[in-house]
Amino acid sequence: MVKPQSLSVPMEPASGADALDASQWLSEHGNALLAYASARLTDREVAEDLVQETFVAAWAARNSFKGDSQARTWLIGILRHKLSDHFRRQAREPITSPLPEDPAFDGQFDARGHWRAAPKAWAPDAGTLLENHEFWEVFHQCMANLPEIQGRAFAVRELNQTPATEACQVLQVTPTNLWQLLSRARSRLRRCLEVKWFCNKE
Amino acid sequence: MLVCRDFARLLSETLDHPLEPPQRMRVRFHVVLCGPCRRYGAQISALSALLRAMESRPGFAGPAGPLVELSPEARARILAAIAAATPPAADPETRSDQK
Structure with a gap:
């Protein structure tokens, strides 16, 4: 440039x-x-x-x-x-229609809506995580694995701490879609961190 | 009656906006009865709190941590961009209308 x-x-x-x-x-x-x-x-x-x-x-x-x-x-x-x-x-174009299913989210539940595999207990190191650069490294990898729009929604809302109404404008999505994107993103991140961090240690 | 899938969705929503009272009641009721969802809720809330804690410390590097450094090329590029955007205004005599 x-x-x-x-x-x-x-x-x-x-x-x-x-x-x-x-x-x-x-x-x-x-x-x-x-x-x-x-x-x-x-x-x-x-x-x-x-x-x-x-x-x-x-x-x-x-x-x-x-x-x-x-x-x-x-x-x-x-x-x-x-x-x-x-x-x-x-966010090139506004997304106003309902989002397609996210298999990673919906796949956690059986046909009746119950957990297929219940969330596992996490090692109790949450208090020290803020200082732990290895954790953030893993966190960043998990974030990079999110579908693009989910990652963007998560970055705007959770990492930039943008108020929800403003986040909808930035992302050009309806509130309903934003809630859905965020619940999917949080769920995927939780699962990814469970596998790669919290339950990955002997 | 709320199922776990709906609970997971609504729990996330509580972090973004206040739920309608009936929904709030159903979420509360479900979490009392369902151990896995209690755990799920606690973990999702803990992650969210962690990110808020990170955000409230402006100097903190966060994800990617101290491993991130500007390359010498990037430094040079940024300094050049600053210089290019700064009009040489200190000495009025050298000022001209070349633009």
């Missing part, structure tokens, strides 16, 4: 100090922003693009930012908007 010659845009003397700050800013927050974006997306390249858009937008608006201590929070706030824009772009 960036043309090669823009790499040689002279940064000094006119904007020498600025250029230094931009680079420092990027060193301080770049990886954290990329991690934040990658956690919510399955495509690394898209994550990098959104981080780039975030820094460009933040840089252009840097005069409106006050207070060093919350630079990270401010940048993450911009990134969240970029993520929403991205998800909005992905």
Whole structure:
């Protein structure tokens, strides 16, 4: 997207100090922003693009930012908007008709609607999961295995914590469809984590 | 009478919007009687709480964790994009209307 010659845009003397700050800013927050974006997306390249858009937008608006201590929070706030824009772009057409069955969800139940296999007990390490990077690695794999639209719904609603009404607009789905997508996504994730994490240890 | 499949669906909905009172009653009633659904509900709620906890810590990397780093190429690209978007405005004399 960036043309090669823009790499040689002279940064000094006119904007020498600025250029230094931009680079420092990027060193301080770049990886954290990329991690934040990658956690919510399955495509690394898209994550990098959104981080780039975030820094460009933040840089252009840097005069409106006050207070060093919350630079990270401010940048993450911009990134969240970029993520929403991205998800909005992905929803090309509104989905208004009922969704087809999801065999992974419905297959958990027999004809009478009872569990085929009951959920298993999980190892009681939920309290420490937040700090456990291996867990998040597995979580991310499970998320990447979701059908595309379910993954998007889940990312918008649960990872970006978008209010439900706004999530419907971003995803261009009816509330009924959103509830269904989310219940399927949560169910698939639960099952995937059960197999790959919670019941995968001796 | 609610079956487990409906319970799984409605339980998820309670995380997104308030249920109508009759539905809420049926969900509560079902969970008292059904061990597997009690467990299912607890696990789904625990996962949701975990994600909310993650989201409330802005500096936290979350999934993908510390393994994610901007490549030198990506860094260079971002700096170039910033430079390209920044008009060289510091010195008014060098300013021209080339655009």
